[in-house]
Amino acid sequence: MPTSFEPATNPGLFDAVVNLCKRRGFVFPSAEIYGGIRSTYDYGPLGALMLRNVREAWWRAMIQERDDVVPIDAAILTNPKVWEASGHLATFTDPLVDCRNCKDRWRADQIEDACPNCGSKDLTEARPFNLMFKTYVGPVEGDSSVAYLRPETAQGMFVNFLNVLTTTRRRPPFGIAQLGRAFRNEITPGNFVFRTREFELMELEFFVPPADSPRWHQYWCDERLAWYTRYGIASEKLRLRPHEKEELSHYSAGTTDVEFFFPWGWGELEGIANRTDFDLRAHQESSGTSLEYFDQAAGESYLPHVVEPAAGATRAMMAFLLAAYDEDEIGGERRAVLRLHPRLAPYQVAVLPLSKKETLAPLSRDVLHRLQRYFMCEFDETQSIGRRYRRQDEIGTPYCVTIDFESLEDQQVTVRDRDSTEQTRLPIEDLVPHLLGRFDI
Numbered sequence: 001m002p003t004s005f006e007p008a009t010n011p012g013l014f015d016a017v018v019n020l021c022k023r024r025g026f027v028f029p030s031a032e033i034y035g036g037i038r039s040t041y042d043y044g045p046l047g048a049l050m051l052r053n054v055r056e057a058w059w060r061a062m063i064q065e066r067d068d069v070v071p072i073d074a075a076i077l078t079n080p081k082v083w084e085a086s087g088h089l090a091t092f093t094d095p096l097v098d099c100r101n102c103k104d105r106w107r108a109d110q111i112e113d114a115c116p117n118c119g120s121k122d123l124t125e126a127r128p129f130n131l132m133f134k135t136y137v138g139p140v141e142g143d144s145s146v147a148y149l150r151p152e153t154a155q156g157m158f159v160n161f162l163n164v165l166t167t168t169r170r171r172p173p174f175g176i177a178q179l180g181r182a183f184r185n186e187i188t189p190g191n192f193v194f195r196t197r198e199f200e201l202m203e204l205e206f207f208v209p210p211a212d213s214p215r216w217h218q219y220w221c222d223e224r225l226a227w228y229t230r231y232g233i234a235s236e237k238l239r240l241r242p243h244e245k246e247e248l249s250h251y252s253a254g255t256t257d258v259e260f261f262f263p264w265g266w267g268e269l270e271g272i273a274n275r276t277d278f279d280l281r282a283h284q285e286s287s288g289t290s291l292e293y294f295d296q297a298a299g300e301s302y303l304p305h306v307v308e309p310a311a312g313a314t315r316a317m318m319a320f321l322l323a324a325y326d327e328d329e330i331g332g333e334r335r336a337v338l339r340l341h342p343r344l345a346p347y348q349v350a351v352l353p354l355s356k357k358e359t360l361a362p363l364s365r366d367v368l369h370r371l372q373r374y375f376m377c378e379f380d381e382t383q384s385i386g387r388r389y390r391r392q393d394e395i396g397t398p399y400c401v402t403i404d405f406e407s408l409e410d411q412q413v414t415v416r417d418r419d420s421t422e423q424t425r426l427p428i429e430d431l432v433p434h435l436l437g438r439f440d441i
């Protein structure tokens with residue numbers, strides 16, 4: 001249920017994080033040298049690392065740490081009959097209005113009664129605009145070669161339900177999970193990577209006996225909320241919000257969103273939907289293939305119901321960055337620090353020789369190579385040590401390992417903690433177990 005906590009909105013935070021993302025190489029406007037393309041982004045070296053960590057954190061919780069979920073990796077382009085049966089061709093639409101004055105186009109449900117661009121009230125009636133990207137498969141452009149870029153990964157799991165059931169000998173309750181790119185021709189993308197036309201989805205379809213779906217829906221709401229706090233978002237910046245009836249997607253009998261308090265207010269991070277047997281039934285009818293599960297114990301066949309937690313990886317990455325951004329003062333100097341969970345930070349460890357002198361190089365490289373087997377590491381030997389710490393703080397690196405001239409004598413190094421800035425001296429031999437012990441494994 002919505003919490004009563006309503007923190008103040010914070011546009012300064014949004015600007016600080018967007019700025020940091022560009023300056024340090026998390027996210028770039030796509031094809032910037034050509035002027036970009038509206039609301040499309042490329043993930044730079046740090047962004048690519050962090051996005052991979054978000055995916056892995058999800059994979060860990062949804063697949064690795066469970067014994068009732070299996071993964072698949074389905075095609076992005078598929079038979080268009082999938083989208084006909086699923087209802088996406090007919091109903092995956094947003095209401096579109098044109099401004100007759102300035103010709104801008106808007107989502108009717110996102111504006112009041114005037115054009116946000118020019119203020120004119122001369123708007124067309126709202127009409128449904130299908131969000132799927134259409135393309136053609138093969139060299140001939142015609143009705144018979146039409147295909148669509150997937151707007152959700154979910155259908156790949158429904159059409160493979162039978163394959164997974166027979167090859168893995170699973171029985172409900174069990175899940176199929178998948179992550180990957182999805183494409184929606186959004187009318188008004190925006191708010192940085194919050195809403196883009198190409199984004200990354202992380203979805204679980206959890207198949208259950210029909211009578212059990214309310215219980216599993218509650219279970220997945222609790223699990224998914226806990227995942228965001230586990231990875232560092234304060235619980236007062238998160239809430240569960242059940243959808244009103246008129247908000248529900250065409251396939252859903254009930255959806256609850258996990259919401260995050262973005263700098264502009266509460267916004268959706270993830271939707272947990274009770275899709276009933278809508279999709280399996282639709283594909284069964286359309287394909288003529290039975291998708292029922294035969295329950296041997298009960299001696300009866302049924303179409304499982306589906307509970308679906310569907311999260312955006314790119315949107316989650318943005319939320320983790322916003323939640324982690326902080327500014328404080330160390331030794332009278334202001335610093336920007338990303339207090340990211342160690343598993344989400346682009347680099348887990350920075351290896352910093354105190355000096356560029358040749359004598360430190362072999363030991364520093366040796367320490368780097370030891371750590372690289374376990375962690376994503378950055379090696380930096382330029383500028384003063386203080387400035388190098390600041391650089392690592394700003395990109396969220398939780399630990400810096402410094403090699404100094406004494407290290408050559410005593411085979412010990414200094415580990416500095418990003419959040420407390422505390423420094424601990426310890427033997428190189430103990431470095432890997434010490435750092436591994438600080439991670440949530």
Ligand code: GAP
Pocket residue numbers: 151152153154184186193194195196197198199200201203268269270271308310311312313314315316
């Ligand atoms: N299969 C169900 C489904 O796709 P959804 O609520 O439309 O549900 C799931 O999308 C999640 O995907 C959202 O909660 C959001 O995090 C993310 N998402 C949806 N549209 C997006 C967009 N245009 N840009 C970035 N993320 C998006």
